[in-house]
Amino acid sequence: MWDWVATTLRSNPEIALFLTVAVGYPLGKVSFRGFSLGTVATTLVCGILVGQLDIEISHTVASMFFLLFLFAVGYGVGPQFVRGIAHDGALQALFAVVVCVLVVTTAYGVARLAGYGVGYGAGLYSGAATASAALGLSTNAIRDIGMSPQDTRAMIGALSTAFAMTYIYGTVGSIVIISQLGPRLLRIDLPAACRAYEKRLGGDRHDSGASWHHYIVRTYRLSGTSPQVGRTVAEVEASRPHARIFIDGIRRGGELIDATPTTVLEPNDVVGAAGARASLRAIFATGVEEVEDVELLDVPADGVEVVVTQRALDGKTLAELAESQIAHGVFLTEIRRGSTGVTIPILPQTVLRLGDVLTVVGRPQRIRAALGKVGQADFSTKETDIPSVFLAIAIGALIGIPMLTIGEVPLTLSMAGGVLIAGIAAGWQRSVHPTFGHVPPAALWFMSVVGLNVFIAVTGISSGPSFVAGVREVGVSLFLWGIVATTVPITLALLIGKYVFRFDDAIVLGCCAGASLSTPALGLIAERARSDVPMLGYTVPYAISNTLLTIGGMVIVLLLR
Numbered sequence: 001m002w003d004w005v006a007t008t009l010r011s012n013p014e015i016a017l018f019l020t021v022a023v024g025y026p027l028g029k030v031s032f033r034g035f036s037l038g039t040v041a042t043t044l045v046c047g048i049l050v051g052q053l054d055i056e057i058s059h060t061v062a063s064m065f066f067l068l069f070l071f072a073v074g075y076g077v078g079p080q081f082v083r084g085i086a087h088d089g090a091l092q093a094l095f096a097v098v099v100c101v102l103v104v105t106t107a108y109g110v111a112r113l114a115g116y117g118v119g120y121g122a123g124l125y126s127g128a129a130t131a132s133a134a135l136g137l138s139t140n141a142i143r144d145i146g147m148s149p150q151d152t153r154a155m156i157g158a159l160s161t162a163f164a165m166t167y168i169y170g171t172v173g174s175i176v177i178i179s180q181l182g183p184r185l186l187r188i189d190l191p192a193a194c195r196a197y198e199k200r201l202g203g204d205r206h207d208s209g210a211s212w213h214h215y216i217v218r219t220y221r222l223s224g225t226s227p228q229v230g231r232t233v234a235e236v237e238a239s240r241p242h243a244r245i246f247i248d249g250i251r252r253g254g255e256l257i258d259a260t261p262t263t264v265l266e267p268n269d270v271v272g273a274a275g276a277r278a279s280l281r282a283i284f285a286t287g288v289e290e291v292e293d294v295e296l297l298d299v300p301a302d303g304v305e306v307v308v309t310q311r312a313l314d315g316k317t318l319a320e321l322a323e324s325q326i327a328h329g330v331f332l333t334e335i336r337r338g339s340t341g342v343t344i345p346i347l348p349q350t351v352l353r354l355g356d357v358l359t360v361v362g363r364p365q366r367i368r369a370a371l372g373k374v375g376q377a378d379f380s381t382k383e384t385d386i387p388s389v390f391l392a393i394a395i396g397a398l399i400g401i402p403m404l405t406i407g408e409v410p411l412t413l414s415m416a417g418g419v420l421i422a423g424i425a426a427g428w429q430r431s432v433h434p435t436f437g438h439v440p441p442a443a444l445w446f447m448s449v450v451g452l453n454v455f456i457a458v459t460g461i462s463s464g465p466s467f468v469a470g471v472r473e474v475g476v477s478l479f480l481w482g483i484v485a486t487t488v489p490i491t492l493a494l495l496i497g498k499y500v501f502r503f504d505d506a507i508v509l510g511c512c513a514g515a516s517l518s519t520p521a522l523g524l525i526a527e528r529a530r531s532d533v534p535m536l537g538y539t540v541p542y543a544i545s546n547t548l549l550t551i552g553g554m555v556i557v558l559l560l561r
Helices: 002-011 013-027 039-051 059-086 090-114 118-128 132-143 149-185 190-200 233-237 277-283 318-322 364-374 386-400 414-432 441-474 477-499 508-515 519-529 533-537 539-560
Strands: 216-222 245-252 255-257 270-275 288-291 304-308 330-337 357-362 375-377 403-406 409-412
Touching (some): 002 013, 013 441, 039 441, 059 132, 059 414, 059 539, 090 118, 090 477, 118 132, 118 149, 118 477, 132 414, 132 539, 149 477, 190 519, 190 533, 216 277, 233 245, 245 277, 330 364, 364 375, 414 539, 508 539, 533 539
Antiparallel strands (some): 216 270, 245 270, 304 357, 304 375, 330 357, 403 409
16 A cells, blocks of 8 residues: 555655645644744655655746745735835834844854855755745755756755754744843833833824724714704814714705715704714714614725825825825724735824725725725735736746856856846835736735745655755754854844844834744734734834845855855
């Protein structure tokens, strides 16, 4: 039976590939007390185990899926990458650059001290930095060295061995150092720091015009003594300074009429008003009776997702936006930013950026009126602009092919690097001009997750025969060196972020989590802070580091050669 299984998988390597991902991927999601190995590590280990059957899979398969993954990475971080360099995220972007240099130089120094060659050194770098994408660029760089097929396969096997042995601590260690040890090392009272930060952003103004996420809808019948009778809708809406209340509809004589700004309210009108609870109570305190009018209360609860694409809004605060006609009659319930879609706090001084995704609630006519002034509603959730995506990948690959030789060292962007840059350009272009190049979140997730895990599975299967020999050669010392390569740059990043860049205590840990590509650490930081404020320091460093640490896969190979 076992011989039949082995023979079948050798004859049909595609089956082995699907089985590897099918088993390895769910194992990576198993968590213990909030920690998990991650799908990349478990898929690689499963691939190595399956690879003991000496199964051969074409490198072309891995390359195709890896290019899809790199495009998805670039597309996702594009808006934040460009904005971080060009706008006020420049300080956070510079911090990410410094952290990336620390990561690369530490890994290079450790590899030299330990006496590791290109394979083990590059694998140690990718695993310790949890930069899975760097593994692919290192693989491509090794293939471009020009060694014999046997030597190339052995070096890639060493690469996979080192990655598998260092990735586990790279994942868990970064989480523990940033979220648990970080506040103690930097002497930060995280909840207090976040409360103070929120206060500076206007978070203590509960009746603020920018408190868009605290709203209710009520219907009131006006009596002859109501203060609102005889006044226009615009006058009633403006009757309480700094409060955002809107009259969305009026029932008069049994019929619904439009609530235009010039509509004068009359006795026995039933008005549908939306706003903060305190504002509604203050305005409709006397001369009214609260009633239940199903039609006037019928406001969609799910909301519409709107991508900010209008340059006029880039850099505007929510308080500024609340005072404009754009926000009339709509309420903001969520802001998501960056390729990981982190939720940032809704506060008066929260600044909007191009590419932010806003979830707004209101009557359809109100939302339609605001759309053209904000961006584009994300209604197209199914169809991917396939021609634009594949053309961008092809152009990026062509750009990366040329090679420049300096001395005896060949320098090339490589197809992978070119596709990564093409993805960044496409993502940024989409955020500015959303008329083409659409990739729905679900499709982007598929390209990213499946692309990476299939590539990792192929790498593991191809490297399986040499893995055992590699472990015997380097032993436990590789794991210990990996601890050093992870711990040193993250610890230095915490200290540099606090004392050199002087980031606020509320966001410095978020900056470090982004620069270290540790999304799980960010979740624990936010949970410990009981606030979304740390998210404000995450998105720009993540976008910069996700790009630079990936390119570091080529750099480390060049350095170790």
